Amino acid sequence: MADAAQILTTADGRPLKAALAAAQGRAKRRAFLLVLPLLLFVLLTFLVPIAYMLMRSVEHDGFAASAPALVEWFDENPDFDPANPPEEAFAALVQDLARMQEERTTGIAGTRINYSVPGSISMFKKGAREAAGLEPPYKEALLAVDANFGRPALWRGMASASNAYTAEFYLVASDRKLTDAGWARGGDKERIYLYLFGKTFMISALITVICLLLAFPVAHLLATLPMSKAALLMILVLLPFWTSLLVRTTAWIVLLQEQGVVNNLLVGLGLLDDKGRLSMMYNMTGTVVAMTHVLLPFMILPLYSVMRVIPPSYARAARSLGATSWTTFRRVYLPQTLPGIAAGSLLVFILAVGYYITPALVGGADGQLISNLIQFHMSKSNWSLAAAIAAMLLAAILILYWIYDRLVGIDRLKFG
Amino acid sequence: MTVEPRNDAFVAFEHVQKSYDGVTLVVKDLNLSIGKGEFLTMLGPSGSGKTTCLMMLAGFETATNGEIRLDGRPINQVPPHKRGIGMVFQNYALFPHMTVGENLAFPLEVRGMGKSDREAKIKRALDMVQMGAFANRRPAQLSGGQQQRIALARALVFDPKLVLMDEPLGALDKQLREHMQFEIKHLHENLGITVVYVTHDQGEALTMSDRVAVFNDGRIQQLAPPADLYERPENSFVAQFIGENNKLLGTIEELSGDKALVRLATGELIDATPVNVKEKGGKTLVSIRPERVEFKPEIMPPGAHMIDAEVLEIIYMGDILRVVLKVAGSDDFVMKMRNTLGQTRLEPGQKIKVGWHPQDARALDP
Numbered sequence: 098m099a100d101a102a103q104i105l106t107t108a109d110g111r112p113l114k115a116a117l118a119a120a121q122g123r124a125k126r127r128a129f130l131l132v133l134p135l136l137l138f139v140l141l142t143f144l145v146p147i148a149y150m151l152m153r154s155v156e157h158d159g160f161a162a163s164a165p166a167l168v169e170w171f172d173e174n175p176d177f178d179p180a181n182p183p184e185e186a187f188a189a190l191v192q193d194l195a196r197m198q199e200e201r202t203t204g205i206a207g208t209r210i211n212y213s214v215p216g217s218i219s220m221f222k223k224g225a226r227e228a229a230g231l232e233p234p235y236k237e238a239l240l241a242v243d244a245n246f247g248r249p250a251l252w253r254g255m256a257s258a259s260n261a262y263t264a265e266f267y268l269v270a271s272d273r274k275l276t277d278a279g280w281a282r283g284g285d286k287e288r289i290y291l292y293l294f295g296k297t298f299m300i301s302a303l304i305t306v307i308c309l310l311l312a313f314p315v316a317h318l319l320a321t322l323p324m325s326k327a328a329l330l331m332i333l334v335l336l337p338f339w340t341s342l343l344v345r346t347t348a349w350i351v352l353l354q355e356q357g358v359v360n361n362l363l364v365g366l367g368l369l370d371d372k373g374r375l376s377m378m379y380n381m382t383g384t385v386v387a388m389t390h391v392l393l394p395f396m397i398l399p400l401y402s403v404m405r406v407i408p409p410s411y412a413r414a415a416r417s418l419g420a421t422s423w424t425t426f427r428r429v430y431l432p433q434t435l436p437g438i439a440a441g442s443l444l445v446f447i448l449a450v451g452y453y454i455t456p457a458l459v460g461g462a463d464g465q466l467i468s469n470l471i472q473f474h475m476s477k478s479n480w481s482l483a484a485a486i487a488a489m490l491l492a493a494i495l496i497l498y499w500i501y502d503r504l505v506g507i508d509r510l511k512f513g
Numbered sequence: 514m515t516v517e518p519r520n521d522a523f524v525a526f527e528h529v530q531k532s533y534d535g536v537t538l539v540v541k542d543l544n545l546s547i548g549k550g551e552f553l554t555m556l557g558p559s560g561s562g563k564t565t566c567l568m569m570l571a572g573f574e575t576a577t578n579g580e581i582r583l584d585g586r587p588i589n590q591v592p593p594h595k596r597g598i599g600m601v602f603q604n605y606a607l608f609p610h611m612t613v614g615e616n617l618a619f620p621l622e623v624r625g626m627g628k629s630d631r632e633a634k635i636k637r638a639l640d641m642v643q644m645g646a647f648a649n650r651r652p653a654q655l656s657g658g659q660q661q662r663i664a665l666a667r668a669l670v671f672d673p674k675l676v677l678m679d680e681p682l683g684a685l686d687k688q689l690r691e692h693m694q695f696e697i698k699h700l701h702e703n704l705g706i707t708v709v710y711v712t713h714d715q716g717e718a719l720t721m722s723d724r725v726a727v728f729n730d731g732r733i734q735q736l737a738p739p740a741d742l743y744e745r746p747e748n749s750f751v752a753q754f755i756g757e758n759n760k761l762l763g764t765i766e767e768l769s770g771d772k773a774l775v776r777l778a779t780g781e782l783i784d785a786t787p788v789n790v791k792e793k794g795g796k797t798l799v800s801i802r803p804e805r806v807e808f809k810p811e812i813m814p815p816g817a818h819m820i821d822a823e824v825l826e827i828i829y830m831g832d833i834l835r836v837v838l839k840v841a842g843s844d845d846f847v848m849k850m851r852n853t854l855g856q857t858r859l860e861p862g863q864k865i866k867v868g869w870h871p872q873d874a875r876a877l878d879p
Contacts, residue, residue: 413573414606416593418620419671428619432610 147491154484158261159209163202164193168259179252180277187235190246190255194221194228212482213265213275214254220245249277266485290470290486294493297467300385301449307389308396308445309438316400316437320407334397337390346458349387353377379461387455392448396441403437439505447494522546522582523707524570524675529579531565539565541731543579547709549674552701554710556718557728558754566728567677567711572596583675594623599668599676599706603683605660607652613639613663614648620671638670639663641700658689665697669704678710682717694721715755719743727751743802748789749877752800759806759846761799762879768793773876774818775799777841781820784871789878796879803835805873806848808865809857819868822846824859840867 105113161168166189171177177186197203207221220243231238239246254275257265272288273280282288315334319327337345352358355374363369377383407430415425453468460469467490474483501507524547531540540562547553555563568574569581572593580587588596607616617638621631639645642662652660661681668676678697682690698721701708712718718725719739727734727742727750735742735751746752753760766782767774773787775797783799790797807813808822825844828835833849836859840846848867850856859865 408604408606410602410604410606411608413571413593414600414602415608415619416573417571417596417598417600417677418623418667419594419597420619420623421594424623429608433608 150484151488153480154266154488155264156262157209157258157266157481159202159205160255160258161261163197163200163206164190164255164259166190166192166196167255171256171259177252177256179249179256182236182247182252184234184236186252187239187246188233190224191228191231191235191239194225197221198225198228208479209258210251210254212269212479213257214248214250215274216245217251217254220251250275253279266481267489269482270485270489290467293465293467293470294489297450298493300381300388300466301446304385304389304392304449305396305442305446307385308393309442311389312393312396312400312441313434313438316397316404319397319401320404321409334394338394342391342454343458345391346387346455349383349390350378350459353383353386354379378459380463381460382464383459383461384456384464384466387459388449388452391452391455392445395444395448399440399444400434400437403434403440407433435505439501443498443501446497450490450494523549523551523584524709525580525582526566526570527580527582529566529569529576529581531562531569531574532577538577538731540569543731543733545726545733545736547707550705550707552698552708552710552721552723554712554718554722554725555728556712556715556725556754559713561728562731563711563726563728564679567679567709570709571598571600571677597671597673597675599671599673601661601664601668601676601678601681603680605652605664605681607660607663607667609652611651612648613644613650613652613655616652616663617648617667617670620667624671634670638666641669642666642696657685658693661685661693662696665700669700669706673706675707675709678708680712681710683712683714690717697721719755727754729754745788746800746875746877749798749800749879752875752877757803757847759801759803759840761801761841761843761846763797763799765790765793765795765797765876772871773797775876777820779841781841782818783820783874784818784869785874785876786872787876790876797876798879799874799876801869801874803847803849804833805869806846806867807869808848808859808867810866810868813868814870817868817871819866822865822867824861824863824865826861827859838865838867 107113107116167186170186170189174186177183194203197206203221203225204218207218210217210221224239224242224246227242231242236247245251257263257275268280270290272283272291274283274287315330319330319334322330350357354360355376355378357378359377360369360374364371364374369375377386411429411433412425415429416422420428450466451468452466453472456464456466457469457472460466467486471483471486471490474480474486498507524545526543526545529540529543530538532538543562543566545566555566557563565574569576570583572588572591576589581589583596583598607613608619611619614635617635618631621634626634635648636645639648642665644659644662644666647655647659647663652663655663664681668678681697682693685693694717697708700706710718710721719742722739724736724738725742726736729750734754735747737745737747742751743755746755749760752758761775761777761783763775763777763783765773765787766776768787768790771786773785773790775783775785777783785797785799810819813819820840822838822840824836825839826837828837829852832852834852834856836848836850837844838846838848846867850859
């Protein structure tokens with residue numbers, strides 16, 4: 098009896114679970130086929146590039162592939178003294194330099210070393226030009242071409258680059274550099290990456306807060322207005338979505354530049370001296386203003402979707418129970434909008450952290466963010482460094498997402 | 514109709530009018546006074562203005578004209594949170610992000626009450642609705658009936674003198690609704706509070722109230738205790754809105770004191786009590802309750818008129834039998850017979866005569 102109770106069977110004796118799976122299998126396969134095109138699209142255009150980018154951030158064979166003699170020597174002598182490499186090491190280096198000159202790979206190999214030891218490209222080019230004519234002893238000969246070939250930092254760099262897989266790009270992206278004594282923090286003026294990371298997060302947080310303050314009343318109005326008026330207001334909210342990003346940004350340039358509409362108006366009204374025109378464009382102010390405008394709908398929509406379903410009777414109940422309108426807002430209305438606030442803030446913050454076009458157009462020198470630096474390295478073909486910075490950005494956002502999940506809960510997220 | 518406000522009224526509406534758009538009046542010249550400790554129900558179809566009246570009393574709508582007084586004090590300009598009126602909402606409006614205990618603590622906290630006093634009051638209020646064990650639950654974890662009890666406890670926890678209820682039982686199933694009607698009625702009696710109750714359910718209004726105000730078209734059609742409302746409707750709207758009702762259209766043939774003779778369109782004469790008909794020859798709508806229709810001549814008073822009827826259909830409803838008759842040309846005349854032992858059985862197609870006591874037939878405005 099106990100067995101019969103455990104394994105339920107259908108009327109004709111098949112196990113119930115198998116029968117259920119068979120009955121539902123066809124529907125499930127059909128549902129999967131419907132999703133398949135999107136799944137493939139996402140895989141090919143999103144997941145594969147991200148995996149490739151993460152790969153590039155730890156892999157660069159520019160030096161390893163074009164310097165076989167040195168790679169072999171480093172393999173045999175893993176514990177050599179970088180401060181005083183032996184004659185065989187210089188012999189291998191000269192052999193590889195000659196080969197690079199022949200195969201025209203000096204640039205790519207030099208670039209790889211240049212990441213950790215700046216100035217290496219020109220040294221490599223000079224060395225490679227001379228390499229074919231050098232006579233033993235190679236150490237003296239090469240040092241005569243450029244004394245920097247004896248620097249311990251260079252030898253550390255080459256030893257490290259002889260392996261195609263490396264964490265060096267992450268070290269560089271965290272403002273470390275290879276010195277004669279090993280990896281160390283760069284000088285104050287060289288610490289641009291962590292500074293820009295910090296600045297990007299600060300600006301994104303600022304934009305998120307401004308968006309929240311601007312969006313909250315608008316979303317509330319949208320949620321409480323009668324349908325016809327709400328629809329009109331909604332169109333105004335969505336208008337930025339339907340306008341080209343370039344047009345919107347250019348409009349801000351027209352408004353905010355030194356000879357722009359706002360400044361002219363202020364000067365015309367006598368509020369500003371002609372020489373005291375505010376500079377609100379091509380700096381941080383321009384970046385913040387333009388990005389806030391672009392990202393505002395992403396805050397309004399989740400807030401609206403949450404506020405729309407909060408019945409007005411809650412506020413009425415609170416008022417009838419003796420709460421002032423401020424207490425009602427703070428203790429009854431605001432807590433119920435939290436899922437919307439959290440969703441909107443997360444959305445705006447993540448979008449702002451990765452924003453690139455707007456700061457590039459209106460940011461000037463002062464208003465650049467980390468993504469502009471990524472773009473800069475990509476345009477210089479420093480793919481691995483760009484990939485390392487991007488991967489760090491991705492990691493930071495995933496951590497934020499995780500914290501958010503712990504604090505608020507992803508299942509409470511509402512995007513509208 | 515209008516009722517002159519009494520000076521000792523606890524709640525008084527005086528010539529209150531309300532318009533939302535400046536074109537039409539939703540509430541037209543409302544005069545109503547509610548005594549202390551009274552259970553008054555505002556009953557009416559949707560759009561009749563009853564909820565608007567409640568909202569004006571609670572302070573969520575402002576009266577366009579007229580004065581509302583609470584305990585002798587005009588409250589038109591008093592914001593809702595200073596009126597000290599408890600309110601129970603149709604969807605309960607329990608704050609979803611607070612526990613039951615926190616919901617009940619809310620009105621006490623905003624009044625600045627200390628923690629120990631608060632806890633004592635919350636416990637008392639929860640015990641009052643038999644929900645003492647639920648203080649740490651969230652509203653979403655409670656059934657509809659339990660949420661209703663909590664909403665009730667929250668409206669009462671700060672000891673308001675007046676409690677407003679806006680269709681509080683509308684979302685409950687029939688059995689639970691009847692049980693809650695009984696409990697609300699008992700709470701009202703035990704606490705001695707004044708209750709203004711809004712509903713569109715006439716059964717609810719009749720069972721619970723001391724007095725019922727029937728609203729239609731922005732006016733009170735009749736304000737009376739339940740029995741009067743049912744047995745002595747003052748106009749045809751009330752007669753039709755409250756309970757089931759047979760309508761016979763005719764003209765006044767004779768009018769003498771509290772007796773009238775009405776001639777129907779088909780020529781038959783029937784007895785009726787004149788209510789708001791003025792003169793001989795005027796049109797009238799005679800209203801008779803189905804359970805007051807008789808078909809046995811031996812129990813009719815001497816001289817009473819009886820008219821021909823044909824049984825069309827008999828519907829068995831358990832406790833009663835519903836007999837649909839063709840009377841005076843219309844085929845929707847209903848007679849209710851008690852299903853007792855020895856009750857005469859009728860058959861469809863059977864020809865009978867029906868009549869009624871003159872005081873049960875009310876000649877109203879057409």
